[in-house]
Amino acid sequence: MKILVEELSQRGHEMVVLVPETSVLIGKSGNYTTKSFRVPYTLAELNANLDHIKNNTFENPPKLTDIFGNLGNLMRFTDMQVKACEGLLYDESLMKSLRETGFDVLLTDPFLPCGTIIADSFSLPAVYFLRGIPCRLDEAAAQCPSPPSFVPRLFTGFSDKMTFPQRVRNTLMTVLEKSLCHQLFASFDELASRYLQKDTTYKELLGNCAVWLLRYDFTFEFPKPQMPNMVQIAGINCAKKGPLTKELEEFVNGSGEHGFVVFTLGSMVSQLPEAKAREFFEAFRQIPQRVLWRYTGPVPENAPKNVKLMKWLPQNDLLGHPKVKAFITHGGSHGIYEGICHGVPMVMLPLFGDQGDNVHRLVSRGVAETLSIYDLTSEKLLVALRKVINDKSYKEKMTELSAIHRDRLIEPLDLAVFWTEFVMRHKGAAHLRPAAHELNWIQYHSLDVIGFLILILVTVIFVTVKSCMFCFRKFFKKTQKKKKE
Amino acid sequence: MKILVEELSQRGHEMVVLVPETSVLIGKSGNYTTKSFRVPYTLAELNANLDHIKNNTFENPPKLTDIFGNLGNLMRFTDMQVKACEGLLYDESLMKSLRETGFDVLLTDPFLPCGTIIADSFSLPAVYFLRGIPCRLDEAAAQCPSPPSFVPRLFTGFSDKMTFPQRVRNTLMTVLEKSLCHQLFASFDELASRYLQKDTTYKELLGNCAVWLLRYDFTFEFPKPQMPNMVQIAGINCAKKGPLTKELEEFVNGSGEHGFVVFTLGSMVSQLPEAKAREFFEAFRQIPQRVLWRYTGPVPENAPKNVKLMKWLPQNDLLGHPKVKAFITHGGSHGIYEGICHGVPMVMLPLFGDQGDNVHRLVSRGVAETLSIYDLTSEKLLVALRKVINDKSYKEKMTELSAIHRDRLIEPLDLAVFWTEFVMRHKGAAHLRPAAHELNWIQYHSLDVIGFLILILVTVIFVTVKSCMFCFRKFFKKTQKKKKE
Numbered sequence: 001m002k003i004l005v006e007e008l009s010q011r012g013h014e015m016v017v018l019v020p021e022t023s024v025l026i027g028k029s030g031n032y033t034t035k036s037f038r039v040p041y042t043l044a045e046l047n048a049n050l051d052h053i054k055n056n057t058f059e060n061p062p063k064l065t066d067i068f069g070n071l072g073n074l075m076r077f078t079d080m081q082v083k084a085c086e087g088l089l090y091d092e093s094l095m096k097s098l099r100e101t102g103f104d105v106l107l108t109d110p111f112l113p114c115g116t117i118i119a120d121s122f123s124l125p126a127v128y129f130l131r132g133i134p135c136r137l138d139e140a141a142a143q144c145p146s147p148p149s150f151v152p153r154l155f156t157g158f159s160d161k162m163t164f165p166q167r168v169r170n171t172l173m174t175v176l177e178k179s180l181c182h183q184l185f186a187s188f189d190e191l192a193s194r195y196l197q198k199d200t201t202y203k204e205l206l207g208n209c210a211v212w213l214l215r216y217d218f219t220f221e222f223p224k225p226q227m228p229n230m231v232q233i234a235g236i237n238c239a240k241k242g243p244l245t246k247e248l249e250e251f252v253n254g255s256g257e258h259g260f261v262v263f264t265l266g267s268m269v270s271q272l273p274e275a276k277a278r279e280f281f282e283a284f285r286q287i288p289q290r291v292l293w294r295y296t297g298p299v300p301e302n303a304p305k306n307v308k309l310m311k312w313l314p315q316n317d318l319l320g321h322p323k324v325k326a327f328i329t330h331g332g333s334h335g336i337y338e339g340i341c342h343g344v345p346m347v348m349l350p351l352f353g354d355q356g357d358n359v360h361r362l363v364s365r366g367v368a369e370t371l372s373i374y375d376l377t378s379e380k381l382l383v384a385l386r387k388v389i390n391d392k393s394y395k396e397k398m399t400e401l402s403a404i405h406r407d408r409l410i411e412p413l414d415l416a417v418f419w420t421e422f423v424m425r426h427k428g429a430a431h432l433r434p435a436a437h438e439l440n441w442i443q444y445h446s447l448d449v450i451g452f453l454i455l456i457l458v459t460v461i462f463v464t465v466k467s468c469m470f471c472f473r474k475f476f477k478k479t480q481k482k483k484k485e
Numbered sequence: 486m487k488i489l490v491e492e493l494s495q496r497g498h499e500m501v502v503l504v505p506e507t508s509v510l511i512g513k514s515g516n517y518t519t520k521s522f523r524v525p526y527t528l529a530e531l532n533a534n535l536d537h538i539k540n541n542t543f544e545n546p547p548k549l550t551d552i553f554g555n556l557g558n559l560m561r562f563t564d565m566q567v568k569a570c571e572g573l574l575y576d577e578s579l580m581k582s583l584r585e586t587g588f589d590v591l592l593t594d595p596f597l598p599c600g601t602i603i604a605d606s607f608s609l610p611a612v613y614f615l616r617g618i619p620c621r622l623d624e625a626a627a628q629c630p631s632p633p634s635f636v637p638r639l640f641t642g643f644s645d646k647m648t649f650p651q652r653v654r655n656t657l658m659t660v661l662e663k664s665l666c667h668q669l670f671a672s673f674d675e676l677a678s679r680y681l682q683k684d685t686t687y688k689e690l691l692g693n694c695a696v697w698l699l700r701y702d703f704t705f706e707f708p709k710p711q712m713p714n715m716v717q718i719a720g721i722n723c724a725k726k727g728p729l730t731k732e733l734e735e736f737v738n739g740s741g742e743h744g745f746v747v748f749t750l751g752s753m754v755s756q757l758p759e760a761k762a763r764e765f766f767e768a769f770r771q772i773p774q775r776v777l778w779r780y781t782g783p784v785p786e787n788a789p790k791n792v793k794l795m796k797w798l799p800q801n802d803l804l805g806h807p808k809v810k811a812f813i814t815h816g817g818s819h820g821i822y823e824g825i826c827h828g829v830p831m832v833m834l835p836l837f838g839d840q841g842d843n844v845h846r847l848v849s850r851g852v853a854e855t856l857s858i859y860d861l862t863s864e865k866l867l868v869a870l871r872k873v874i875n876d877k878s879y880k881e882k883m884t885e886l887s888a889i890h891r892d893r894l895i896e897p898l899d900l901a902v903f904w905t906e907f908v909m910r911h912k913g914a915a916h917l918r919p920a921a922h923e924l925n926w927i928q929y930h931s932l933d934v935i936g937f938l939i940l941i942l943v944t945v946i947f948v949t950v951k952s953c954m955f956c957f958r959k960f961f962k963k964t965q966k967k968k969k970e
Contacts, residue, residue: 144710145630145632145710147630147921147929147930147931148931148934149921149924149928149929149930149931149934150919150920150921150924150929159920160919160920161920161923164933164934164937167928167931167933167934168934168937168938171931171934171935171938172938218713218916218917219916222919222920223712223713223714223916223917223918223919223920224713224919225629225630225710225711225712226710226711226712226713227708227710227711228703228708228709228711229708401916403911404911404916407907407910407911409895409899409900409903410894410895414894415894418894422892425892426888426889426892431703431704431708431886431889432703432708433708434635434645434707434708434709435635435644435645435646435707435708436632436634436635438646439634439635443634443652444632444634444635445632445634446632446633446634446652446656448649448652449633449634449649449652449653449656450656452653453653453656453657
């Protein structure tokens with residue numbers, strides 16, 4: 001979100017960014033004011049929590065019950081965030097000073113509950129900036145229809161074209177999601193109700209969102225229904241910002257016609273278990289490409305010469321380099337869009353969260369290969385890497401996808417700025433708010449109407465049949481009487 | 486659509502426009518090539534058909550069965566269009582020359598079937614430019630969900646906020662629509678199947694549309710789900726093009742602070758029955774505003790001086806004039822958007838087609854009053870006119886609506902050009918096509934899945950109950966035996 005915050009502040013808006021004291025991601029900037037708040041955990045505890053998730057992924061085989069493991073991880077993570085949020089909401093002096101500032105709009109990623117609760121408390125219109133919320137709580141809150149017949153659910157690994165058994169499983173997952181959602185967001189619901197002193201749910205609060213800025217488009221997501229206040233800003237993070245350093249430029253050019261491969265597993269994973277890392281080194285030793293790898297773990301003595309390990313990679317600049325041949329990634333949406341933007345085929349190693357689903361979207365388009373990190377071997381990696389590099393179809397399809405993604409009238413950043421400013425100018429976007437917000441689930445799906453119509457139909461049939469039988473009997477009796485006479 | 490065709494041709498595209506010899510609307514232009522084709526009716530017959538629709542409206546009271554009357558009118562009109570279309574499709578030399586030209590895209594309003602059939606026949610990607618197709622065939626063809634719980638149906642006059650009885654009627658209308666659609670488009674289906682020599686329906690052909698350019702937005706329509714390939718270009722017709730003629734400028738300025746009223750009933754209605762016209766003249770006599778009226782009918786001797794009758798009005802320029810106070814209109818979407826664009830409150834006299842529904846959308850926003858043309862009296866007209874002119878709330882709400890409508894990053898014309906060119910560049914917009922196109926109605930709504938799950942549930946319950954009863958009986962028998970012993 002930082003790119004949007006900086007752009008807004010450069011266009012003359014006064015931005016205040018609330019940052020937890022203990023954060024792994026956001027830093028300070030000269031362009032906006034940051035206000036930090038205390039959280040009841042240390043950075044070590046936060047990292048331990050994240051490490052637990054990671055280690056789980058590397059060491060346990062993927063299985064059907066992973067969804068519950070994923071859920072458990074997510075709940076541990078969100079519980080921590082709820083605590084952080086409490087730290088902010090109940091920091092009375094900070095909240096008082098914020099309330100007195102008089103903001104025009106609140107910008108947040110609703111994956112975490114704090115922004116949404118503050119927007120309600122301050123009666124501020126909210127603009128959401130997100131990839132999505134688990135169990136499609138975002139779509140439910142926006143009243144967006146999402147037919148399970150062609151919109152695959154989280155963790156199913158289905159594409160938008162499903163067989164009958166897949167549709168059955170997708171429908172069951174839809175039902176399961178409802179109860180998972182309930183558990184996952186119970187702490188959000190409780191905090192919101194307690195702090196706002198009214199009986200509410202997190203979903204209900206989310207429904208007040210003025211505009212949803214969605215970090216996806218249909219070069220990545222499967223085409224699905226949208227609501228009028230959903231705006232796609234996919235690719236907002238993608239821009240070839242600057243040239244590489246001299247050292248990097250020399251390294252990647254040294255690969256000659258073979259080009260090079262970029263390898264990162266995202267901002268949260270820069271180490272691997274030693275045995276796992278060895279498989280990567282062994283595979284890289286056998287390819288003619290050079291490899292740039294964001295890796296801070298132990299290095300074997302005879303590490304191949306074509307691999308350059310770095311603590312941090314200028315990922316976007318590297319993917320934009322003409323010599324790049326492939327991108328080995330965990331499949332986070334950020335990296336995926338940098339890959340699509342620059343048209344680089346991928347080898348994907350999904351780790352957790354939505355990454356497994358992200359990967360399926362690209363594999364189904366023929367622009368990526370996927371491997372499981374759990375049972376990864378150098379052979380498997382080699383096969384996949386050679387495939388995406390040497391089989392021309394991956395590059396061709398990716399180039400086409402990239403062209404479609406970049407063929408737009410307005411840059412996503414400008415679109416995000418426009419809609420944020422629109423909400424400020426008009427104090428929301430009431431004209432985009434569907435009346436569905438005033439319906440409950442039964443009403444929304446017209447189940448009450450269908451029930452009522454069936455009841456009438458059954459009554460009419462019943463009365464008709466009974467009347468006919470009555471008439472028939474009367475007629476029959478008369479006939480019998482006559483016969484007797 | 487002319488504005489888009491002219492813009493495309495100015496941007497260097499070669500445009501060929503197919504025009505029936507007998508047309509009431511489109512003219513020739515230096516900017517594009519027109520090719521005309523024979524139609525099996527005369528202009529007089531076409532006008533007689535339209536007159537029938539009009540007279541019906543002026544002389545019969547509105548009633549519940551109007552929907553069938555409307556349908557009848559529509560069917561007479563579309564039957565004529567189907568004949569026109571046959572004239573084109575079976576004009577072999579014209580079709581041959583078109584086929585040999587090698588087009589990149591076909592642009593059409595799918596309200597009429599010809600363009601869609603040609604697109605299929607020539608294997609051309611199609612861009613549709615439309616306000617809508619009766620019985621929401623456009624939404625059905627685009628696979629767009631349209632929950633009857635908050636999307637009001639045609640001819641119901643409901644807003645998006647419905648009571649339970651209204652939702653019941655709306656749902657029934659949804660069912661009725663299906664059968665109406667079937668009748669209304671039977672001739673389209675037949676022509677398409679016959680000409681393309683395959684078993685198809687018009688809806689199926691429509692589903693191949695690459696991009697839907699929709700002449701509405703949510704300052705007018707109620708917020709509802711959209712599909713990824715739907716693009717809103719509302720207001721494409723609205724631009725203050727030029728100043729008024731000296732004569733007109735003098736007339737409207739002569740009204741002083743009271744301003745003036747613009748009155749037209751659309752391009753198809755420039756006359757009224759004499760008695761009806763008298764009511765208008767009498768009402769206008771009693772207002773301080775001047776009135777510009779597009780009217781070619783008989784004029785009473787003592788016609789009021791503040792009324793200027795004209796054969797043709799520069800409607801958009803007049804509505805953009807600072808002294809305009811109100812717009813009396815039949816509620817066609819074209820005029821409505823000119824009114825919204827310039828922020829002019831309206832008095833609406835819906836005549837036929839979608840106009841009744843259009844009117845409800847503006848009335849529910851508090852920016853217009855509506856009257857029935859059938860029982861219109863000068864008193865009723867006066868009350869409505871004075872209300873929208875003197876009650877400040879109409880102007881205020883309309884100004885707000887206008888500001889929201891015009892607050893956009895891209896002009897609708899540029900958007901329409903972009904998407905047309907996008908389809909030309911990428912030979913369609915396959916990435917926006919939902920997989921729902923491969924599902925039938927039952928699959929789309931997961932009725933097969935729900936049926937299957939219910940079957941399983943019932944079976945499980947049945948088996949469980951039977952087993953329990955079996956065990957219970959066995960146990961019961963044993964106990965009885967023991968007792969006997």
